[in-house]
Amino acid sequence: MKTIAEINEKIQNKSAVVWTIQELKTRVKDIGITQIAKEVDVICTGTFEPMESSGALINLGHTDPPIKIRQCWLEGIPAYAGFGAVDVYLGASAMADYPGTGEADSDVRQVTTIPERGGGHVIEDLIAGKSIPLRLLGQVTDCYPRASFETTITKDTINQFYLYNPRNLYQNFIVGVNGGERPLYTYLGLLQPRLGNAVYSNPGAISPLFNDPDLKLIGIGTRIFLGGGIGYIVWEGTQHFPLQKRLPNRTPIGPAATLALMGDAKQMSPRWVRGCYFKNYGASIMLGVGVPLPVLNEEVIRYCAVKDEEIVAPVVDFSIPRRVRPTFGLVSYAQLKSGNITIEGKKVRTAPLASIYFSQQVAQELKTWIERGEFTLTEPVATLDMNRSFLPLDQWGSQISLE
Incomplete structure (x- = not known):
């Protein structure tokens, strides 16, 4: 058992052992959970993906x-x-x-x-x-x-220029496909007709919240890497849905927890904050977000050892214009990252919206900050609600026709 205070003392002395999540997943089979929990102090996770529920507060x-x-x-x-x-x-x-x-x-x-x-x-x-x-x-x-x-x-x-992002870091998301007859331009990009492609946005097992599935290590006040500067988790994110169905390893089978994040944009870097545009859909932003996970006990390593073969996402048909769309079942992130999945006997090529390479680079940069003693961990001041349901707007009354 370790405490965050003990880990911070090692960080300040520049003696902390810090691994990226990729390093852990590569080495856990050979070294074992127990030994890693003894040796390692912090695991650095990261992602670089579109997060359109973001924005900047500016005092002019x-x-x-x-x-x-x-x-x-x-x-x-x-x-x-x-x-x-x-x-x-x-x-x-x-x-x-x-x-x-x-x-x-x-x-x-x-x-x-x-x-x-x-x-x-x-x-x-x-x-x-x-x-x-x-x-x-x-x-x-x-x-x-x-x-x-x-x-x-x-x-x-x-004066002030800081990012306040109401919804970032989806804990899992969906895979988009198009079973219709015309191209569809969506927040996942272009979906080709007749199951011409499949697009997923989450980087999978290296993504921060897959490695802390019950949000035991983070909370309000947790210090993070945000856009190349220091940020904080300030609340649960909008559409936070931790009650999503979960596998025995506690990872959700679809969109689940989200986080609201804030950080000083004057500290940030355009390398990790990039405007983007989805044709015929609209503008968005690509953000690099890194979350340090303190190794407090063996359970932390057990959850961080989860593999792409052990987490899944639902394949959703965007050709049906409804809030709840039909799915073609669940696929693992290992299947998605192989470049192809099979839907009703048809091989469908896959592609990620998230940059796997830059996600790993976010984790690596955060690791460097911690090893240099430039970034310490924080104790959450409050936990995040894990009993939040998701409410659709139209359940409260009939829709009014404007025709």
């Missing part, structure tokens, strides 16, 4: 005379401005839905937008230190008399 500072922002565009991308005077929230999936700013003001320069560019790209560019055009419209009041303002900003000319 006050103008003179002051403005009470009620509409905001960063490089033509709308940000939410319904709180405070100069605070805005830029969603990663926000996109310009009109040419320019959509305003006819002849005295304000129009911003030419790029159709395949969204909030995630603007966040990436701000993190990279680039200048971003800003346009504001204000609600005129006695204390906020300015009606509009236009300038350019960088991360150095604004």
